[in-house]
Amino acid sequence: MNQFAISPCSSVVPLPHHASRTDSSRKAAASLHLQEFGVKGSEFHGHSVVNLNKKLSSKTTHNGAIQAVLASDKEAIISSGTEGKVLKKKLNKVVLAYSGGLDTSVIVPWLRENYGCEVVCFTADVGQGVKELDGLEEKAKASGACQLVVKDLQEEFVKDFIFPCLRAGAIYERKYLLGTSMARPVIAKAMVDVAREVGADAVSHGCTGKGNDQVRFELTFFALNPELSVVAPWREWEITGREDAIEYAKKHNVPVPVTKKSIYSRDRNLWHLSHEGDILEDPANEPKEDMYMMSVSPQDAPDQPEYVKIGIVAGIPVSVNGKELSPASLLSELNEIGGKHGIGRIDMVENRLVGMKSRGVYETPGGTILYSAVRELESLTLDRETMQVKDSLALKYAELVYAGRWFDPLRESMDKFMEEITKTTTGSVTLKLYKGCVSVTSRESPYSLYREDISSFESGQIYNQADAAGFIRLYGLPMRVRAMLEKGI
Numbered sequence: 001m002n003q004f005a006i007s008p009c010s011s012v013v014p015l016p017h018h019a020s021r022t023d024s025s026r027k028a029a030a031s032l033h034l035q036e037f038g039v040k041g042s043e044f045h046g047h048s049v050v051n052l053n054k055k056l057s058s059k060t061t062h063n064g065a066i067q068a069v070l071a072s073d074k075e076a077i078i079s080s081g082t083e084g085k086v087l088k089k090k091l092n093k094v095v096l097a098y099s100g101g102l103d104t105s106v107i108v109p110w111l112r113e114n115y116g117c118e119v120v121c122f123t124a125d126v127g128q129g130v131k132e133l134d135g136l137e138e139k140a141k142a143s144g145a146c147q148l149v150v151k152d153l154q155e156e157f158v159k160d161f162i163f164p165c166l167r168a169g170a171i172y173e174r175k176y177l178l179g180t181s182m183a184r185p186v187i188a189k190a191m192v193d194v195a196r197e198v199g200a201d202a203v204s205h206g207c208t209g210k211g212n213d214q215v216r217f218e219l220t221f222f223a224l225n226p227e228l229s230v231v232a233p234w235r236e237w238e239i240t241g242r243e244d245a246i247e248y249a250k251k252h253n254v255p256v257p258v259t260k261k262s263i264y265s266r267d268r269n270l271w272h273l274s275h276e277g278d279i280l281e282d283p284a285n286e287p288k289e290d291m292y293m294m295s296v297s298p299q300d301a302p303d304q305p306e307y308v309k310i311g312i313v314a315g316i317p318v319s320v321n322g323k324e325l326s327p328a329s330l331l332s333e334l335n336e337i338g339g340k341h342g343i344g345r346i347d348m349v350e351n352r353l354v355g356m357k358s359r360g361v362y363e364t365p366g367g368t369i370l371y372s373a374v375r376e377l378e379s380l381t382l383d384r385e386t387m388q389v390k391d392s393l394a395l396k397y398a399e400l401v402y403a404g405r406w407f408d409p410l411r412e413s414m415d416k417f418m419e420e421i422t423k424t425t426t427g428s429v430t431l432k433l434y435k436g437c438v439s440v441t442s443r444e445s446p447y448s449l450y451r452e453d454i455s456s457f458e459s460g461q462i463y464n465q466a467d468a469a470g471f472i473r474l475y476g477l478p479m480r481v482r483a484m485l486e487k488g489i
Contacts, residue, residue, distance in 0.1 A: 127270025338365025
């Protein structure tokens with residue numbers, strides 16, 4: 001899917017639907033003049049008073065007027081009636097990470113009402129499924145957005161974000177393959193690009209103040225364009241739940257999405273599907289089988305194993321069963337194969353960046369196959385010291401990605417190291433998939449460090465077993481000296 005835009009933005013921010021159309025021309029002119037300063041009416045009565053020199057305040061003057069002032073000398077907020085609302089800050093245009101669900105549908109009018117801005121909705125296709133993209137044009141228009149931009153990021157997501165993590169062996173807290181963590185920076189990066197293209201001065205997201213995603217989005221914004229303002233409604237507004245959001249939507253004539261509300265909080269992309277909430281909030285509860293969407297139950301998987309051969313070049317997968325595929329196509333095919341055999345289900349309690357523990361269930365069928373393949377090939381191509389250093393750095397690499405520091409110089413430098421040491425990780429690995437399990441059956445590489453003439457018990461031309469005696473004496477000398485000291489020898 002190529003980028004496309006819907007409904008070019010108007011240069012004038014529409015008035016709220018409840019604004020009076022019968023005001024005198026004098027009041028209308030005054031209102032337009034005040035809007036240049038980010039001004040809307042307030043619920044207070046009285047005349048408008050401008051004061052640019054004091055911090056934000058709201059008070060009644062001696063003549064009964066209401067005064068509201070920003071901390072900045074360049075911005076003022078004025079009240080001028082009973083219909084409108086005081087602006088938090090005047091923004092020109094905001095790019096909103098948009099899904100079309102209830103939360104982001106409500107955010108559109110909320111941004112216009114509270115920041116007096118045009119809203120450009122942005123949707124990234126990272127493999128969440130065609131259904132998630134259906135009807136977005138109508139939803140965005142109905143919510144009050146002036147433009148919708150959709151970008152297909154699937155190939156970029158896999159090639160530039162997933163595969164580097166795969167090459168690095170990055171796994172967070174022993175289990176998590178970083179599906180959501182990798183998707184957020186590619187989306188945020190595209191938002192920064194769109195903001196530049198449409199001339200926006202701010203970006204916004206619908207992440208809650210309790211999760212990791214707010215950090216991942218905003219650190220990317222900071223790294224790529226520190227001049228952009230960032231608006232996070234869940235940290236500002238008074239909406240506390242679904243019912244509040246529905247009431248707000250009705251008040252502002254925003255159609256409430258009619259799709260059935262899942263009892264789980266889910267995030268889906270080409271790499272994985274995550275499940276949180278409902279019964280999963282108690283770590284003692286077993287997940288229900290009908291929750292899973294990408295994989296069958298291992299008990300219901302085929303009774304016959306399936307063999308899959310993964311071709312790898314310099315630590316990056318390039319083919320499945322001898323067929324070369326693009327990064328996104330390769331992952332999609334392995335998701336189908338792995339899901340059919342119940343591969344890639346993970347149930348874990350993780351430590352969120354914001355300090356709390358959370359329980360999540362993840363489905364990563366194709367990713368689980370690929371991690372197994374790369375790791376098995378490295379057993380041939382990496383020497384012991386390099387493998388140990390790589391494994392130790394992989395932990396830090398995963399931590400940086402989980403914490404939203406994709407564009408941190410440290411991760412970028414570590415990625416260069418990973419790229420260098422895996423130059424010879426080229427070859428193929430054959431895996432057996434059977435009822436939720438992945439096991440290796442074959443490894444081959446032209447750069448293999450494995451030598452049968454050395455490892456075999458039948459040969460002694462290169463490795464002389466008698467040499468081991470001297471090695472052991474030298475290697476164990478520190479332990480021998482300590483024992484001699486303790487025994488007074």
